[in-house]
Amino acid sequence: PPPGPGCEVFISQIPRDVFEDWLIPLFQSVGTIYEFRLMMNFSGQNRGFAYAKYCDPVTASAAIMTLHHYRLPDGGSLTVRKSTEKRQLRLGDLPTTINQVELLTVLRMLSEGVEDVQLKMAGSKRREAVALVNYSSHYAASMAKK
Numbered sequence: 001p002p003p004g005p006g007c008e009v010f011i012s013q014i015p016r017d018v019f020e021d022w023l024i025p026l027f028q029s030v031g032t033i034y035e036f037r038l039m040m041n042f043s044g045q046n047r048g049f050a051y052a053k054y055c056d057p058v059t060a061s062a063a064i065m066t067l068h069h070y071r072l073p074d075g076g077s078l079t080v081r082k083s084t085e086k087r088q089l090r091l092g093d094l095p096t097t098i099n100q101v102e103l104l105t106v107l108r109m110l111s112e113g114v115e116d117v118q119l120k121m122a123g124s125k126r127r128e129a130v131a132l133v134n135y136s137s138h139y140a141a142s143m144a145k146k
Contacts, residue, residue: 089133
């Protein structure tokens with residue numbers, strides 16, 4: 001099963017000429033990596049940041065403690081922080097007559113990883129409903145958004 005929340009770190013201040021062949025061994029030195037994503041632009045150059053997902057939160061914390069401010073050959077240093085995995089989507093402009101159970105059923109048919117939904121009244125004079133949909137992972141939420 002994929003790792004749960006708290007297992008991913010955000011890496012920034014990566015020089016543009018550094019790639020996975022250098023980064024992955026460095027981050028694997030702390031523990032087993034489940035997934036590594038280096039963000040790239042259309043020209044094939046890295047965008048200066050990446051995500052490393054470990055198998056458990058303890059290893060992710062160890063990566064932060066070990067590799068935050070890690071000195072690079074060019075004199076700079078990496079920034080390694082806990083990733084804020086966005087697992088919630090907001091659906092607005094819903095009718096106030098919407099039923100939470102029915103909405104949850106429909107959302108589960110349309111996208112994978114829906115855990116729960118919360119309904120709140122919003123807008124002027126509370127004439128619309130807003131749903132906060134919680135997903136099992138950042139990936140599930142991002143796929144549902146598409």
